Amino acid sequence: MSKEKAAHQVFARKYRPQGFEELIGQPAVSQTLSNALTAKRTHHAYLFTGPRGCGKTTTARILAKALNCAKGPTPTPCDECVSCREIALSSSLDVLEMDAASHTGVDDVREVIIETVALAPTRDRYKVFIIDEAHMLSNSAFNALLKTIEEPPPHVVFILATTEAHKVPATIASRCQRFKFRPIAADLLAEYLAAVAKKEKIAVEPEALDLLARAAEGSLRDAVSLLDQTRSVGDGTVTVESVREMFGFVPQDLLIGVAGALLARDPRALAGWLKKIYEEGIEPAQLIKDLRAAIEGAYLVKLGAGEPVDALWTKALSGASAEGLGFLLRRLNRALEELRYGDSPRLALELGLFSTLEAAHDLGAWVARLEALEKRLVAGGGGNALSPQAARSTILKDSCGEAEIAATASVRPISWPALVEAVSKEKITLGAALEKSRGELKPGGGYRIQFSKPFDLDMAKRSAAVIETALARLAGRPVALELLLGSPDAATASDIVDRGMPVSAAGADAPPGTRWKDIGEGASGGGAGGGACGGLKNAEGVFGGKARIIKKNTP
Ligand SMILES: Nc1ncnc2c1ncn2[C@@H]1O[C@H](COP(=O)(O)OP(=O)(O)OP(=O)(O)O)[C@@H](O)[C@H]1O
Ligand SMILES: [Mg+2]
Ligand SMILES: [Zn+2]
Incomplete structure (x- = not known):
C-alpha cells in the first residue's frame, strides 16, 4: 500500500463515527436502529445495502457496540467499557468481521462462521458476525450460511x-431485516468537509469544498x-483552482465560454472554445459533466428551486430561459450517453454540442421573434397597416376558425453561420466564398x-453538392438550392429564419406545459386544413418549416 493511501485511511478512521448520532445523512437507518435498541426488539440478521463509503461498515460496528456495551443494549453505547x-x-473476540471479498468460499464460511456460531459468546451478550462485501460469497458459501x-x-x-444488493440471493435477503443506505447529499458532504477542515486547521475555500463534495459522488x-489529497499538494491551502487542477475539472472560463457560445448559437465561437479545450487536454466526458453540473445549478435557480450559483455563471446565463437551460441539459445528457457507447468521444462531444445550436429550444425567444416579424410585416404593409394581432392572424391563422398553425420541430431552422461552418469543413475555399455572400430561405x-462575384458563383455551382449536403443535414430534409448573382437587399422576413429562429418545439423537446394540441398535419394534404388553409403553405414558406394545424387547449 502506498504511503499516500495509508495516510487517507488514517484520516477516514480518525473521523469514523462512534455512535448513531455521529452518522451523517442516514437518518432513517440511525432512527430505526436506535428505536429498536430502546425497545429491545432487535433482529438476528441485518442486511445493509447502499453505495460505497456511505457508512455501512461503520453502522455495523456501532450496532455491535450498541448490542454488547456493558451498559447496553443501548442506542447510546458508552465507548468506555472494554x-x-x-x-x-x-479486536473484540465476540464481534467477528469477515471480509467476503477475500473469503468467498464455503470453507471460509464454515471456518469463520458455522463452527463458531454454536459457541457461546466469550464475554459479551452477543456474538456478532459482520460479513462485509457479502455479495462476494460463492453460491455454496451462501447455501452453507442459509441454515x-x-x-x-x-x-x-x-x-x-x-x-x-441484487447479488445477495433472495433466500438470504428475505431472512434479514434490510436497511438501505443512501448516497450522501453533496451539501452534507461539503458541510462535513468544512467541519473536518476546521478541526484539522486546513485553510479552504468554501467553493473548493463544494467541488470536492461533488467529486465524491455521495461517498x-x-x-x-479527497480533502486529504488536495491538502497534501501545493502550499496546503485548498483552493478551487488546486482542486480543479488535481481532478481535471474544466477551468471555469472555458466552461462559461462554451455555455455562452451554445446560448448565443454561435458555431464559430463554439469551435474556438473546443479547440482550446482540446489543447488543454480536457476529456470530452469531463467537459460535458462539468457543463451539465454548472447549467443544472443555474436551471434550478431559474425554476426558483436552487441556491444561487456562482456570480460568473449567473451573469453568463442571465439571458437564458429555464426551458432553454432545460433543453441544454437534456442535450448534454444525451451527448454523455452517446459518448459512453460510442468509440469516438470527440465526435460525440461535437455532434452533441453543435446539434444543440441547430435545434429549437427557446419558446420564449421564438415568440419574441415572431412578434418582431409581425411588426415588420405591419410596418411594410403601407397604407392599410394591420394591427399586430391582425397581422398574426394573417400569418398564423388559417381559415378554419380556431385552428392555428405552428411549424413543427420535424424540420429544423437553417442557420446561415452553421451552413457556412459546415461547408467550410468540407471545402474551405467554398466556405470563404459563402462568407462573402448571403443565404436565405x-x-x-x-x-x-x-453571390456578389461571378467567380464565387461559378465555384459554388461546381460544388453545389457540398452545399446541398450541408443544407440537408441542417434542415433535416433535402432542400432545393438556388445559386445566383446579385447584391443582398434589405432585411426580409426570411432573414429572421436565417439567423436561426427556432421553430416551435413539439415532441421530445417541447417545454412542459405547452398548451397546444396537434390536430393534424396541414401540409400533408388530407389533413384538417386541406386547400381551405392557404395560410398554411404561406407560413411554411415564411418559416421554412412544415406546418401543422394545432388547436389551443382550453385551460
Ligand atoms: N454516514 C457517514 N457518516 C459519517 N462518516 C461516514 C459515513 N459514511 C462513511 N463515513 C466515513 O467513511 C469511512 C468509511 O465508511 P464505511 O466503511 O462505513 O463505508 P461503507 O458504506 O462500508 O463503504 P464500502 O461499501 O466501501 O465498504 C468511515 O470511516 C467514516 O469516516
Ligand atoms: Mg464497508
Ligand atoms: Zn460500552
Missing part, C-alpha cells in the same frame, strides 16, 4: 453489508480522502444564396 473499546479497535441465518442461536446476530469516505420553399 467491549466498546475493543469493538472500536476491531444458520434461518435459525441462529439466540445469542447470535448477523450483519451483512453490500454495495450490490463520505471519498470526500474525506425562399418564401415558396427552397434556399437561395446570392
